[in-house]
Amino acid sequence: MLAEERFQRILTALQHKSTISVTELAELLQTSESTIRRDINSLAEAGKLKKIYGGAAAIAANPVYTDEPDMTTKLQRNMEEKKQIAQYAAQTIHDGDFIFLDAGTTTLLLTDFIENTKAVYVTNGIMHARKLTQKGCTVYVTGGQLKLATEAIIGTESVNSIQKYNFNKAFLGANGIDLECGYTTPDINEMLIKSEVVRRSYVSFILADHTKFGMVSAVTFANLSQACIITDRLPNHKFAEQTPIKEVSI
DSSP: OOHHHHHHHHHHHHHHSSEEEHHHHHHHHTSOHHHHHHHHHHHHHTTSSEEETTEEEOOOSSOEEOOOOOHHHHHTSSHHHHHHHHHHHHTTOOTTOEEEEOSSHHHHHHHHHOOOSSSEEEESBHHHHHHHHHTTOEEEEOOSEEETTTTEEESHHHHHHHTTOOEEEEEEOOSEEETTTEEEESOHHHHHHHHHHHHTEEEEEEEOOGGGBTOEESEEEEOGGGSEEEESOOSOTTGGGTSOEEESOO
16 A cells, blocks of 8 residues: 555544544554554654654644744754755756745755856845855845845835746745645735745746645645645655655655
8 A cells, every 4th residue: 555545544534533543543554553653753744643642633624824933943943854955956056047036944055055156046035145145146135124033025115026027947935835725824925925926937946845745824825836846755645746846855
C-alpha cells in the first residue's frame, strides 16, 4: 500500500472516532506499527492530525491561522530544510532574468545562494535588498509602508509600484498551502502584493518547507495552479496533481 493511501485511510479512520491507537491502525491497514508511527509523524507535521501517546487524535479541519511570527522566530524554524529549498531555487536564476523576490525567511536565505549578478531584482524585503546590493546585484525596492515584524514593505504604494513591472520569475513565501484554499497569508496587505506579483509573473515559485502543507492562513493570494512549489518534501502527493512540485530532498 502506498504512503498516500495509508495517509488517507488514517484520516478517514479519525473521522469516525476522535482518537485511534497505533495498534488499531496497524491492524486496519495490515502493516507494521513502525510504519504507522512514521505515517502519524508525517501527518502531524503536515497539520492533519495530532500526535498523542500511543496513537493519533483528530483536529479541526482546516484551522485558520492569523498569527504572524517575526523574522527572528521564523528563521529558527526548519532552517536546514529552508536552506535546501533556497539553494535549489538559486540555480533557476539565469542571466537577463527580471525577478521579484518576496519578503520572507526562505527568500532571505535564497539571497545567500544567489550568484547571478546579471539578473535584475525587485523586492519588498529590506534585508533582501541590502544583501543583494552587497553582492553587486542591480536591485529595485518597492515603495510603501515598512512592516516591522516581517521587515516587508507593504501597502497601496507598494502594489502600485509592482504594477509597472513584468517579471519572468518570482519567488514567494506562503504561510499555508491547502488543496482547497490555495496559498495563504495572515496579512491582507501582503496578500495584495503577492497576488499582484503572481499576476505579473511568467512563472511564480512558492518556496515552502513541508510543514506549510495543509495549513490555512486568513487570506488566499493565489490558487495552487498559479505557481510552482519548491519544497524539501511533500507530505501529501495530491498537491502534485494540481501544480508542478520539486522536492529537493526525498
